[in-house]
Amino acid sequence: MTSTATSGTTSPEPRGPRSPGRPRSERAEKAIIEATLELLGEHGYAALAIEAIAAKAGVGKTTIYRRWPNKEELVLDALAATSVPLGELPGTSLRDDLIACVEYVRRSRGSRSTRLFPLMMLEGLNNPRLRERYETVVLEPRREVLRGVLRRGIEAGELPPDFDVDLGVALIVGPILYLTKVWNVPDDQLPDDVAARIVDSVLDGIRARR
């Protein structure tokens, strides 16, 4: 996504890649992202205006357009930036890594990115392009981590060679998303070992079919 940072700029100054040596620019970026998420949550996507974001972040519109070509890319970047970090996978076994992925979804239930998910789903009904970009920029990178875990399971012989990785993703994250987001079960009412039970259900099923 940083590839879009310098495209579509309206500024005449040449800009190099972002570097940690530019604290003021980073502070501005944080403020812009913060303002974007706040206004998005308050007013929705359609009513979100770059002008209002600039005012709330205390920057000029040019500062925003220097980094993001349009509202869509700014919103997607903001949502991606605010996601709960997945963290290191334990790497000790297929089971442990899958449990870590489920725990990640469980942990992220209250995050702002997760709270804004229904808003993006809703917007996406009338704006398929936004939906697709949201998929690519925000959801797909996380899904790819889980796909990697499953592919390593196939390579290690823990999953059959013809294992359907995409269906596997759905079997692993679908149940925890359903419990936490659709059903809205409070975290303390979920079984402590819910992640292990979901993962074991999938792995036991595979073992039974061999």
Next chain:
Amino acid sequence: MTSTATSGTTSPEPRGPRSPGRPRSERAEKAIIEATLELLGEHGYAALAIEAIAAKAGVGKTTIYRRWPNKEELVLDALAATSVPLGELPGTSLRDDLIACVEYVRRSRGSRSTRLFPLMMLEGLNNPRLRERYETVVLEPRREVLRGVLRRGIEAGELPPDFDVDLGVALIVGPILYLTKVWNVPDDQLPDDVAARIVDSVLDGIRARR
């Protein structure tokens, strides 16, 4: 939900229960529900006004308040009424009934009720009461059908006596909801036997643990 139909009425006329012998009243009800769903999709929940619904449906506000005490109950009733009917379960086996439940979720992806789901999730973030009522009136009755299937599986000895029915619901419907709603995989790109594969994954897992 029909129990709310006569409560909170502002009309002085006494009303009996709804009966099939009142075609005009039924036409009005259909028009009101239709107008509610249309305006809800266009303007969201907060901006939805009983006045606008009445105008669109071609009825007086009193006609609406005669049936529904407030906007919340009207919206919930409308969403419940527009859900794709679950239909008869085959009743031939636990597996067949579970597959029918998954196929139901798959089939309902394009329904208006399903399309309005993210809107209700979003509203629910700021309106926990609405979220809870939505849960009770719209989601829970469908979930209860699936719970019934699983309970019959326990009684028939096809599932272990300590089977966690609620986790079972999540394992069965979570993956298909994830594929169709979150991931947004087009129906023709799902495996034809996706319902059977989800159900078999769960049932095989249970068999393996016995």
